[in-house]
Amino acid sequence: MKTPLLPLRAVITGIQRETEDVRTYSLSLEDSLYSAKPGQFNMVGYPGIGEAPISLSSIVSKGRFQHTIRAVGRVTKFIERFKEGDDLYLRGPYGSCWPLEDATGKDILLVAGGVGVAPLRPVVQEILRRRDSFEKVTLIYGSRSPDNMLFLSEIDMYRKDIEVFLTVDEVPPHMKWDYDVGLVTQLLDKAMLNPIKTFAFICGPEIMMLFISRGLFMRGFLPSRVYVSLERRMKCGIAQCGHCQHGSKFVCKDGPVFLYRDVSRLPDGLL
C-alpha cells in the first residue's frame, strides 16, 4: 500500500508571467490518466522545501494542466525561480469541485477577486467547451489595480461567449483602464442577473465573498445555489493533518468549494 502522501513528478512545459509576482505554470504529468474537476487542487511542492495547496487554473487534458501561483510563501517563492524544463512534485487532485453538473441548463455567475480568478478559470474553460449546456454566463472580476489583473487578454476573448465585468479598487496615475473602478459588489446590479435561475461561484478574499454572498441573497439568490471556495493552511490535503479544520469540516476534503450557507458563521471565519 502506497502512502497517499507520495508526490508525482510534473515537468514544467511553459511559464507565463501574469503579474509582478504571479506566474502560470504549464505542467505535464507522465500519468496521462490524471484527471481533475474545476475547483479541485493539488499539493504542489519540491523536496526539501515543502508543499502548498494550489488550485488547478485550467482543465486537464492528457495529463497536462496549469497552476497559477502567486509567490508569497516559502514554497511558492521557491517555485518562482523555476524555469521551463524543471520539475515540480505534486499530488492530487483533492477536494470538492464547482457543481457544474447541477448548473447545467441554468445561468451561472462567476465572481472572482484577485488571484481568486485562477480556480474559476477552469470553470470558464469547461463552459466554453460546451457552451450550449448553460444559459447566461457572467464573469465579474475585481482586483486591486489594473496591473494585478490576471488573464486579461484571455478574458477579452471570453466576451464573445459570456458577459464579462471588470473592476479595480484604484487606477494609478497614467495607467490605462477602460473598465469600472470600485468594489465588485457594485457590479452585481450592472450585470442584470436572474436570481432564481442562477448558480453563483465565488472565489476571492473571504471578506469579499461575505459581501458578495450577502449581496446576492439580498437580490433573491437561493442559498442552495451560492458557492464559495475557501483557503486554509494545509499540510496533507487528505483530511488528516488538521490544519484546514473549519468548524467540524476539513476544507481539503469537504471543500474547498462549499455552499456558502454550510460555512457561514463558523468560528474563526469571516463568512
Added chain:
Amino acid sequence: MTGENVFRSSNLLIKKDSFFKFIDALRSEHRVFGPVKERNYVAFREISSSTDLFMEYQTTMLSPGKMFIYKPREDILKFRMEAPVSIEEITPTIEKQVIVGIHPCDINAILYLDRTFLGVFPDPFYKARRESTILIGLNCMQVSGNCFCSSVGAGPFLKAQAGYDMILTDFGEDYLVEIKSSKASELFTIKGKEAGPDEWRVKSEKEETVLKSFKKVIDIDGLDDLFMKNLDHPVWTTTADEKCLSCSNCVMVCPTCFCYDIVDETSMDLKGVRRIRQLDACQDLRFAEVHAGNFRLRRASRLRQFVIHNLNYTNQYGVIKTVGCGRCITWCPTKIDLTEMAKEIQGSPIR
C-alpha cells in the same frame, strides 16, 4: 458477517497468574507494552516480564495509541536529490506488538484515531501497526480527580464491542477475560471457568461502584448548539488572557488529537531529503496562518478551537472527540479545565 469477524466468543474467569503467564508467552513473538511503575509515575513501556506490569495504575501522561500506533514523529518519504529526483518510499516495518492494560478511554481514543487514519485515505504506517497490534484492555477501577470518561460514554468500563482484542475486569484473584477478536481467540487457549450470570452481576456491581467515585462530571447534552451560540462568551478571552500559555501541552497529551505537520529535512551533503510527519498543535500561533492572514491569530480563538473540537464537532466523525481522560487538565501548567469552561458557558450563556 465476513470470515474475519467469526470467532468463538468466550468470557472466562482466569487466575491472574495464568493470565500473566499468557502475557509472558506472547513475548516470544511480540513486543509487549504495558503500564510500568517508575519512581513516582506510571508510563507505558516495553516490558521484559509480566512482573514489570503495574495494572492498578490510575493514568499515564501519554496514551499508548499515540506512542505505539500513531507515532509522534516518523519518516514517510525519502528523496535522493539527483536529476531527476528519485523518490524512495518507506515500507512500514511490521512488528507484532501487544499493548496490555489499556484503559477504556485510551481504547476509545484509538478507535477515534482510526477514523482519521483508516478513512478515505488510509495511512499505510498507521494501518500496518494497527493491524499488527493486539490490544488488551483493562476496565478501569482507578478514577483520578480529572477523569470524566463516564460523562462522555468512554469509560470507566468499555462499551465498544469491536476494534480491540480482549478486555479484562479485575476480579481480585482472577481477571474476567472477554475475548473480542478472532486473533485473540486463537492466541488465548487458557482454560477457565466460563462467565455466567453471577460474574456479569459482579461486573456490573463493580462498574456501579466505580461510577460513584467520579468527581468530575459534565453534561454534554446540547453543548454543540450552546457553543455555537456562545462563540463570543467572555470565558474564551478571560481564560486565554489570564491563564493560557499556548504551550500545547494539552494537545500533546491528548489521546485523540491527531493533527500533524510535515517537514522536510535536508541532509548535510544536500543530496538527500527526509520528509517527516510529526505532531502539530492548534495552539501554535502559525497553525492556521495563510499568506493573507491568520485565522486564529488570537490566543482565545486557539484555545476555543481546542475546547470546541474536543467537546463539540461530533458531526466531524459522528462521535465526540474527548474520551474524558482528563490529561489536558492534569498537564496544563496553569490548570485550565475545559469542563469548567463549558460549565461556565452553561451557567451563564450570553445567548
